[in-house]
Amino acid sequence: MNRTPQEVWAECLAIIRDNISRQSYRTWFEPLRAVALSIEDGAPKLTVQLPSRFYYEWLEEHYFALLRKTITKVLGPAGRLYYDIVIEREDTEAERPGASMQIPAQPGGQSVKPRHFHTMSPEAPPPRQPQGHAPYHPAGTPPASGGRNARYGGNANGPTSPFAIPGVQREVDPHLDPNYTFDRFIEGDCNRLARSAAWAIAQQPGATSFNPFLIYGGVGLGKTHLVQAIGNYARAQGKARTVRYISSEQFTSEFVRAIKENAAAAFARMYESLDILIVDDVQFFGGREKTQDQFFHIFNELHQQKKQIILSSDRPPKDIEGIEERLLSRFQWGLAADVQAPELETRMAILRRRAEDDGTRVANDVFEYVATHVTSNIRELEGALIRLQAHAALQDREIDLELARDGLRDLIKEQRSALNIEQIQRVTCEVLNIPEDLVRARTRKREVVQARQIAMYFAKQLTKHSLKTIGQAFGGRDHSTVIHAVRSVEDQIDTDPLFRETVDRVRKKLNLQTR
């Protein structure tokens, strides 16, 4: 082979460029570099370097078919494409067994970047979810009696209860929103564990050790989306016949109604017949003893039968109040995974994806502008985009930076007055490039302590919270730790120019949030 990798890749790029928008090309393909061309087992193999794992995931998700077609055209049907992903060093590596790698320092005095070779050939794609949502059809006609799904009803009060319609075989309404799919869920550091576990469960509901699977995290961070994606996927792929998504509040009112209508037994039987039960916001079971008791029995029955239970909560299981110990401990039998506020990169990707799905043209810098300013949660991020779409439609204009500034002025003002400790933690961690949860964790690693102290310093400067409240927000530390942090930051600002520069960068970014 006497062509260079760069020449081959240039040929590929020419094809790719003709097939996608200029903006997508610039974002996703221009930063890629061809690094090797070889023959392996008689097949030509081109290796391109990607700036991060994020690119890899994005390319695989969005451009897999195009890449395969292109490589086949340029290198022939046996041609293969390999990715070489440069992964930024994670400060938590030392704490994660198996995640660290011994890497030689790169020439040129740059900070060491671990390199991780991840190979991917177009012939061997990762498992992918088919597009769309297949309607649920029970296999054949439901059994007349005896089958699990046939066991509804027959109660003295007639067919008023949704669980009891004598003689009628009912299909369980899954209550799933078909838009909540894995395909539409953007993965980032903030949700990686939860997303991976959800994906594994969707392949084999009830058969993994993640049973129950509990996702927890703040408002609007994708818990409902992810738990429903499992249900949608499992149904579409025939991995589960009966799925039901329900919020804990709806479950409670259904139960209350079932009792009133003398249909509690039918209620329980219906839930116990499910292949997958998804209960959202389980924290609202708190204080409802009868409902908890009923749920406890359903839980046990399903778990014993190796049926999948999926739960969500706005806080970790140990912090859920008013729930009986026996139920709480069951919540922790499987896997509890958190979702956190997305980092800038993920916020931008979510916006981009939403705009693409809606077929809205949005200037590239608008994504950055919106994602920089709307940081609280994904629901608000989507709300900001909808607002811009409305402004653009009304004014018959494209969504550019000027329109974004105008359209979001009020929203951003609101955010300004609402700068809170969480935002300060998030921004500080983004600037210092450490995972946000570590500032609330026990770790004493030097860089984490530094980020924690800087965030405490700004929390003291920029919010009206007491030292005690600030300490609490950093993993339950006391007020003296906050005083120490503030002094330490002030001292270092005076004595260490590099440190001062770091603090300034955080301050600038915080100002950006509030401008």
Ligand SMILES: Nc1ncnc2c1ncn2[C@@H]1O[C@H](COP(=O)(O)OP(=O)(O)OP(=O)(O)O)[C@@H](O)[C@H]1O
């Ligand atoms: N990672 C993601 N990728 C794409 N869209 C997302 C992602 N996370 C959340 N969303 C979208 O953000 C919106 C809010 O998400 P969702 O309702 O799942 O949040 P939640 O955590 O369940 O919130 P709540 O606690 O208020 O119920 C939804 O429209 C959802 O599709």
